[in-house]
Amino acid sequence: MLPITALLTSVALLLGGNGLLGTLLAVRSQTEGWGERTTGLVMSGYFVGFFLGTFTAPPLIRRVGHIRAFAFHAALAAAAVLVYPLWMEPMGWLALRAVTGMALVGLCTVIESWLNAQAAPEHRSRVFAVYMVVTLLALASGQLLLDLQPPRSPVLFSLVAILFALAILPVSTTQLQPPTLSIAPRTHILQICRAAPSAAAGALLAGLALGAFWGLGAVYAASLGLNRAGIGTFMAVTILGGAALQLPIGRLSDRGDRRSTLAVVAALGSVTAMLALRVEAATPTGMHALFFLFGGLAFALYPLAVAHLLDRLPAEQLLAGCSALLLLNGIGAAAGPALAGVLMQRFGATTLPVFFACTLGLLALIAGGRRLLKARHLLHPARFHPMLRTTPTALEMLPEIPDTPTAQSRDPQRN
Structure with a gap:
């Protein structure tokens, strides 16, 4: 348990800093007068970098090893953060956001492959669940740091860099044997669209919505007249809603056709969003309750799409299919x-x-519409798993995924 605790500590530091950074950049860009269109483009850079990093990080990890690759990506992320206040240009920030995304996907790949290797097959689902809980709580906690200093101060950028640097310590001091990083098989997106159209649509459209939330949610909160503390609380409450409601929604989806659950949850999320048009910052309790509910509904869409895909594919295609679904979600998040x-x-x-x-x-x-047109057909019945969009390596921890080299290469002291 202690090795996993060390890894999760690194995750909490990384994502706490990353959660603060995203909100800080959105608020700071508005104080610079860049406008929502420019801010949205800048914030999309992170998801583009995250997508590119899924291709660049694994070869580097295989070449230099997990610990050195982790240190490399953490140093890259910290350096990029320190450059933001020195390069106050939209195109510069766009490039830095892409670099930050590439660095974060490298860090997550290292952590997730190690978590996967440390978890025995019967515990993989539990480890995955704990990892996602830590991820969501860290992202929510990072929002609350926004009120420590004004957004024009370089102190918050320095704080993010410090958190990224501190995340190196638990990983660099571990005595765990590095796991083998498996090569995820590739599946064409069109194959996923034919096998499970609702899952493909769910991944893409959930990415559009949540990408817009991560990139511009703080801008929207500021437009309501909220101060720095209010913006951080708004973001944190929405994320906590996503953490709290995913599991109850998922358990309901396990009892019936997931397309029905996907349609109902998306419809309720749409209605909740429209109700937000009547939200006033002067009534913070109602506003927080509404966005807590919206977060719970919106954050459940991508894992519902994954669960639906797991239902529809044979076991040997699950990892490749989930990786393709992850790609669709990333495309939506970049465009949102x-x-x-x-x-x-x-x-x-x-x-x-x-x-x-x-x-x-x-x-x-x-x-x-798909629920009405086509009957339910399960090739590989699966369970719902709460999750955020992550790297393909984390998907190997799902119990429905057959064992991979990463999952089999465990610390010999545990065997």
Whole structure:
């Protein structure tokens, strides 16, 4: 348990810093007068970098090893963070966001492959669940650090860099034997669209909505007149809703056709987003309750899509299929801030909930239509697992995925 605790400590430090950084950049860009369209484009850079990092990180880890690769990516992330206040240009920040995304995916790949190797097959689901809980809580906690200093101060950037640097310590001092990093098989996205259209639509549209939330949620909160503490609380409450409601929603989906659950959850999320148009910052309790519910619904969509895909594919195709679904979600997350930023620039920052409502409403129509047109057919019945979009390595911890070299290469002291 202690080795896993050390790894989870690194995760908490990394994602706490990353959660603070995303909100800080959105708020700071607005104080610089860049506008929502430019801010959305800048924030999309992180997801583009995250996507590119899924290709660049594994070869580096195989070549230099887990610990050195972790130190490399952590140093890269910390250096990029320190450059932000020195390079106050939108295109510069766009490049830095891409670098940060590439660094974070490398760090997550190292951590997730090690967690996978440390978990016995019968405990993989539990380890995955604990990892996701730590991830969500760290992201939520990072939001609350926003009020420590004004956004124009370089102190918060330094704090993020310190958290990234501290994350190296638990990993660099471990005595665990590095695991083997497996090569995830590739599946074409069109194959996933044919096998499970609702899952493909769910991954893409959930990525659009949540990418816009991560990139521009703080801008929307500021448009309501919230101060720094209020913006951090708004972001944290929405994330905590995603942490609290995923499991109850998922357990309901295990009892019936997941397309029905996907359609209902997306429809409720769309309605909740539209209700947000009437939210006033003067009523923080109602606003927080509404966005807690929205977070719970919106954050459940991607894991519902994954569970539906797990139901539909044979065992030997599950890892490749989930990796393709992850790619679709990443494409949506990269496009979401840019598209929402254009709308917010033209019609006002408070139209972000309209973007959420339209995106989730479209998903509800697709999933509901597929439920009516085609009967349920399960090739590989699966369970729902709460999750965020992560790297393909983490998906190997799902109990439905057959054992891979990473999962089999465990510390010899445990065998």
